[in-house]
Amino acid sequence: MTRAANFLIEVETRVMNHEPSFAVVVPFFNEERNVRAVCGELRGILETMLPGGEVILVDDGSTDKTWAKLEEIALTWPQCRVFHLSENQGQSAALLLGFDKSVAPILVTMDGDGQSDPRDIEKLLVKLEGVDMVVGARVVRQDSWLRRKISWIANSIRSELLGDGVSDAGCALKVFRRDVVGAFIPIRTLYSFMPALAVAAGFRVIEEPVNHRPRKNGTSKYTVRSFLLLPILDFIGLEWFRTRRCPGRAMRSLDEHLAIETLGEELYRRAVRRWLRIVGWAAAICLIGFGLMLAPRKQGEGRTTQKISLHRAERIALHDFPKGRLGSVQLSMRDDRLTWTIDVQPPASADLREIEIDAADGHVIAARVETAEEEALEAAVEDQHGHPRRLVPQ
Numbered sequence: 001m002t003r004a005a006n007f008l009i010e011v012e013t014r015v016m017n018h019e020p021s022f023a024v025v026v027p028f029f030n031e032e033r034n035v036r037a038v039c040g041e042l043r044g045i046l047e048t049m050l051p052g053g054e055v056i057l058v059d060d061g062s063t064d065k066t067w068a069k070l071e072e073i074a075l076t077w078p079q080c081r082v083f084h085l086s087e088n089q090g091q092s093a094a095l096l097l098g099f100d101k102s103v104a105p106i107l108v109t110m111d112g113d114g115q116s117d118p119r120d121i122e123k124l125l126v127k128l129e130g131v132d133m134v135v136g137a138r139v140v141r142q143d144s145w146l147r148r149k150i151s152w153i154a155n156s157i158r159s160e161l162l163g164d165g166v167s168d169a170g171c172a173l174k175v176f177r178r179d180v181v182g183a184f185i186p187i188r189t190l191y192s193f194m195p196a197l198a199v200a201a202g203f204r205v206i207e208e209p210v211n212h213r214p215r216k217n218g219t220s221k222y223t224v225r226s227f228l229l230l231p232i233l234d235f236i237g238l239e240w241f242r243t244r245r246c247p248g249r250a251m252r253s254l255d256e257h258l259a260i261e262t263l264g265e266e267l268y269r270r271a272v273r274r275w276l277r278i279v280g281w282a283a284a285i286c287l288i289g290f291g292l293m294l295a296p297r298k299q300g301e302g303r304t305t306q307k308i309s310l311h312r313a314e315r316i317a318l319h320d321f322p323k324g325r326l327g328s329v330q331l332s333m334r335d336d337r338l339t340w341t342i343d344v345q346p347p348a349s350a351d352l353r354e355i356e357i358d359a360a361d362g363h364v365i366a367a368r369v370e371t372a373e374e375e376a377l378e379a380a381v382e383d384q385h386g387h388p389r390r391l392v393p394q
Helices: 003-016 035-048 066-075 091-101 118-127 145-162 190-200 224-244 254-269 271-294 310-317 372-384
Strands: 022-028 053-060 080-085 106-109 133-138 174-177 205-210 325-334 337-345 352-358 364-370
Touching: 022 035, 022 091, 022 118, 035 053, 035 066, 035 118, 053 066, 053 091, 066 080, 080 091, 091 190, 106 118, 118 133, 118 174, 118 205, 133 190, 174 190, 190 205, 310 325, 310 337, 310 352, 337 364
Parallel strands: 022 053, 022 106, 053 080, 133 205
Antiparallel strands: 106 174, 133 174, 325 337, 337 352, 352 364
């Protein structure tokens, strides 16, 4: 019997017993323009493809009409329940509240901005057989260039150091068994560290490719602070916790969550908080600079745009020969690189120095001695082929 058949039999059994077989938890924050579309699409998928589930919608202290619209939707959707946080506490707090309000044995998370595709839920549920958590991996990211690069840096470092085997931990679409919730710590960036915490507690975690869609309405709520700085601070504490946790030990109650949270607040009151802040800022600066240098780039990207003016290129060429005489100048493509080629004649020398300068960043690519005979021959060849050189009047 296939995995899909096994899953559908389990769903039908729970439907007959009036028990939800799974719960979809969706956090919202100031998404009034996306609420109806997201909920409408999700409801259609669940009613036609995945009966037997319940939906937990959590408003994370929105200041617009998000809560009111969620309440309206719940009035005509029996399988849906809505919960509201009096003030914005972050996506992680909203998710933990949703987990606590459901008794379903399987939990599903997705974003409330419309970028998650609910049609992928069935695929992740089927893949859950034999494992404890399935994490979506966005095949083609529909985010800005900067956000994609920062995400690539963060995921690479986190995966390497925490060893959770996940390439896209920040993907909102995840499916996991209720027991896994006991492994979660109420940190502000829980959404990115769920797989690492699950692996540290001995649970089995796999990835599955999912669709990712561009945001149609509203703007992203992520900032540099929430997207980079907070994960770095939480990462430091998480690595400490991961290396000291008892194997297979998962927290089973919210009381234990609160105990860990209280301990964390007490530690932050001490000098550790200052130390983490200093280390966090230093690490953020280093990681951004180092990561952007190593991030994969399209071939030729940034190398065909002229950013170095002729005047600056001439100053670079004269750096080693301040009293030299400028000769011919040429701007051309060499090895997919826009290059300034400038001849400089040093004082009291009959030979020329041919200097090649990268027109994108100004570094000297090559410098060689060119005799008067070579210069004359080169000029003759260029004239013969109709490629006159750009001369700089003296």
